[in-house]
Amino acid sequence: MVYKNIICPVCGAACDDVQVDLDTINRTIDVQNACKMGNAKFQEVVSSHRIVRPTIRENGKVKDVSWDEALEMAADILVKSRRPLFFLGSETSCEAQEVGLHIAEYLGGVADSNATICHGPTVMGIQESGMVGATAGQTKNRADMIVYWGVNALESMPRHMSRYGVFPRGYWTKRGRFDRTLITVDPRRTPTATASDLHLQINPNTDYELLSALFTILNGKEPHTSIEDITGIPISVMKQMVEMMKESNYVGIFVGLGVSSSYGKHRNIEMALNFVKEMNNYTKCNIGALRGHCNVAGFNQLASYLYGYPFGVDFMKGYPRYNPGETTTVDLLREKDVDAAFVMSADLVNHIPADSAKYLTEIPMICLDIAPCPSTTAADVVLPGVIDAMECDGTFYRLDNVPVHFEPFTDSPFPETKSNEETLKMLFEKVKAKKEA
């Protein structure tokens, strides 16, 4: 049967035009409109390596158990822990993340999500200086200049350029790519850089300096000549970039981890945001982050409106605290400041540095996921995951913080649970029963 307008639950683009032909008898799935990455995830609905049974590790051996036994053991681990870490990953709905946040609050643990190892510094930069933002439709309809800074959009959000950024024909950009100028700032000559009109091949870790120089030029001053050696970019090219931006009608800047993960971190973002504010004295200009993980923006929204902070929310003192560098996943694990972990819909072991990953494999870990990965290998309890937007409904936030409700085209393969939200609710019941016994 063919299903149309399905939302892709893979990256922050949340493409809503995917067409799926699911053959439940031969267990095949044909996917139209999704990119390579999206298509690969849709194949998980029928894949042979899908995690279908809960497992636990007992005396070093992994064995299949019932859902009830697995949830019992998971609840045991969490209740016995003095300070559990809840890593509520982004490849699931806000509804599931919300239950996770409540369990963390109930147990006095710490709740965090992919933002912490992704655009966390971007969020911190926004807290410092505010952001001139816009929805993706604004860029599509208005922007005649796009700047990708520290992001290889073609490979990290493959359809951003075709749906929102560069190629789509908008109301004031009727000729699509021909009506747009594209600038990329990246130390590598990536496919995105190759497709650009201007590529600034910046030296690594010098984003702050380049942004400061552009700011200086925008203010009509001459930057010091040493900036050329530091950034690897001639001042004449910087001037050219600023002029091109000023002459445009609408500039859409998209930043990636190249800005927020390199030296300078949130200060790089702060400088970029201030530059954008200043640019609005000359032309309309907005900035946004290319959020690689599906619902990573959702966790920030949810945690902010429920508890006041966007990530790294620590409930140890009985009220929410937020102190990046102390209450954030990589730091908590590196400093051995938590003693158990619940990891949902994210392969944490794969994505954090060795010191933190090693400690995570040493403490009791519960993992909820759909396919074998380093985190499930190291976990003491593995709970099979339901695939959001394919097997259950819920809410994601798109890269531009627009909430998107998604509907499934098939059902959860597990009679025991309809969604990750329901799995977490069952876990919460067990946790409460044990705690209050």
Add this chain to the structure above:
Amino acid sequence: MQVLLNTGSTIDEGRLAKGGNKYSEDYKKECAVCWMCAADYATLGSPEKVAVTSRDGKHTVAVYPKVTEVMRSGQVFIPRSIWANVVVEPDTFSTGSPRYKGSPVIIEPTDEEVLSAEEVVLKLYMGGE
């Protein structure tokens, strides 16, 4: 040779990771790879495998070299994966986010075996369990 490590997505890394194939040979071939320019590769003596070591010398991982024009001398790239993260600096500058971009690392020729993602977890992280 001391270089700056950049990590990030490649389309096939995304395809294999999102498709649940992190334990496949294809994933290892795509991600256990250190991109560098021809000049740096020649300076290393054109080895078949390279060891990438974190600045503090605590962590080392063996990967395959890949020579490409997209890299500049003194800079290497490893697709975002467990191999890259073995040597990414865990310091977050009080932001929570480690230095996925611009970590100083040391690269040298090696005869060590290139481990699969599962072997990295079992041997390097779980102490051979």
